[in-house]
Amino acid sequence: MHRKICHIIFIVIMLSVFQSCKEETKYRIGVSQCSNDDWRTKMNEEIQREIMFHPEATVEIRSADDSNEKQIADIRYFADNGFDIIIAAPNEADAITPVIEEVYDAGIPVIVFDRNINGDSYTAYQGVDNVGIGKSAADYARHLLPDGGNVIEIHGLAGSTPAVGRHEGFAKEAELKGIDIIASAYGNWNYEDAAIKVDSLLNIYEDVDLIYAHNDRMAIAASDVARKHGKDIRIIGIDAAPEIGIKAVADSVIDATFLYPTEGYRLIRTALNILSGRPYEREKILPLSSAVDLSNADILLLQNESLEEETSKIKYLKSQVDDYWNRHSAQTSLFYAMIIILLLLFGVLFLVLRAFWQRKKHQNVLMSQNKILEEQ
Ligand code: FRU
Numbered sequence: 128m129h130r131k132i133c134h135i136i137f138i139v140i141m142l143s144v145f146q147s148c149k150e151e152t153k154y155r156i157g158v159s160q161c162s163n164d165d166w167r168t169k170m171n172e173e174i175q176r177e178i179m180f181h182p183e184a185t186v187e188i189r190s191a192d193d194s195n196e197k198q199i200a201d202i203r204y205f206a207d208n209g210f211d212i213i214i215a216a217p218n219e220a221d222a223i224t225p226v227i228e229e230v231y232d233a234g235i236p237v238i239v240f241d242r243n244i245n246g247d248s249y250t251a252y253q254g255v256d257n258v259g260i261g262k263s264a265a266d267y268a269r270h271l272l273p274d275g276g277n278v279i280e281i282h283g284l285a286g287s288t289p290a291v292g293r294h295e296g297f298a299k300e301a302e303l304k305g306i307d308i309i310a311s312a313y314g315n316w317n318y319e320d321a322a323i324k325v326d327s328l329l330n331i332y333e334d335v336d337l338i339y340a341h342n343d344r345m346a347i348a349a350s351d352v353a354r355k356h357g358k359d360i361r362i363i364g365i366d367a368a369p370e371i372g373i374k375a376v377a378d379s380v381i382d383a384t385f386l387y388p389t390e391g392y393r394l395i396r397t398a399l400n401i402l403s404g405r406p407y408e409r410e411k412i413l414p415l416s417s418a419v420d421l422s423n424a425d426i427l428l429l430q431n432e433s434l435e436e437e438t439s440k441i442k443y444l445k446s447q448v449d450d451y452w453n454r455h456s457a458q459t460s461l462f463y464a465m466i467i468i469l470l471l472l473f474g475v476l477f478l479v480l481r482a483f484w485q486r487k488k489h490q491n492v493l494m495s496q497n498k499i500l501e502e503q
Pocket of ligand 1: 166241341342
């Protein structure tokens with residue numbers, strides 16, 4: 128009987144343990160961003176939005192703030208802390224390739240996105256055809272300068288792969304279309320560096336018709352500096368993140384920008400496909416879209432506003448659902464605790480009663496034995 132009670136209590140405890148384990152997270156995803164800016168903020172929001180739909184996974188995003196050393200440390204942190212998969216946008220290919228190879232060879236799946244490494248030591252890659260974007264930018268430059276003209280090109284960071292592609296595509300197409308790249312400099316993807324470079328180039332070159340910058344932050348810097356120089360120069364950027372690039376086009380700060388898709392949600396889906404053994408595309412090159420200029424910037428901004436509105440509604444709903452589950456799991460734990468306490472109480476009561484009955488039975492036996500002895 129004793130044993131039976133123990134069995135029941137054991138089963139109830141196992142059930143409650145199982146109940147709490149069921150809600151535990153299975154997969155940990157580490158995202159290593161090389162930088163922290165408007166484009167990556169948009170992407171990180173997409174990642175966070177997508178993870179809301181996958182309660183079996185959590186994500187931690189780290190930014191290397193443009194430092195190779197910090198990014199190497201971030202990737203090692205994910206590997207050393209048992210993350211199941213690492214998603215990384217390498218700051219500079221040469222500097223980050225060895226650590227990616229190291230974790231990949233150690234058996235941790237790696238997804239590389241946006242900026243690439245040297246070689247293909249990754250489980251999957253998601254990126255954009257940067258040569259194609261460069262080519263589209265050159266086509267647009269020609270549309271702005273039908274008779275050809277002089278262009279200054281402001282590159283991204285020297286060792287990062289999109290800068291190479293964006294230059295290659297532009298330079299090739301520009302040559303075919305009678306556009307001269309008369310000067311170029313590295314703006315390192317940021318406003319400050321680009322502003323300094325454009326300033327000194329405009330001091331040297333008098334006759335500039337257009338500035339092609341590898342991203343919108345640098346394009347806005349070019350526009351600000353050109354205005355300071357009192358020059359009317361056409362400006363083209365890349366990225367088309369709503370808050371910066373598209374707004375700059377709508378405000379006529381720059382003439383055009385090209386969408387550099389983020390698609391953060393896709394990274395999370397690929398990561399979960401890899402982790403759960405489902406099929407995935409090893410090399411995903413996202414499609415290009417046409418230029419964002421004054422003809423469509425306003426509508427894109429409006430669309431973005433309604434997307435933000437919907438996102439905040441989804442976030443609210445998600446917080447309601449989380450709340451509900453928190454309350455539900457607290458109530459479930461309480462329920463199981465009550466059952467355990469009740470069972471223990473019954474067990475104790477049973478033991479006390481049994482002891483009482485046994486004592487009584489024993490006393491009765493003794494009394495009848497006494498009686499027999501007395502009679503004798
Ligand atoms: C953001 C960014 C973008 C650019 C991309 C290239 O960090 O600089 O502006 O398009 O990286 O990797």
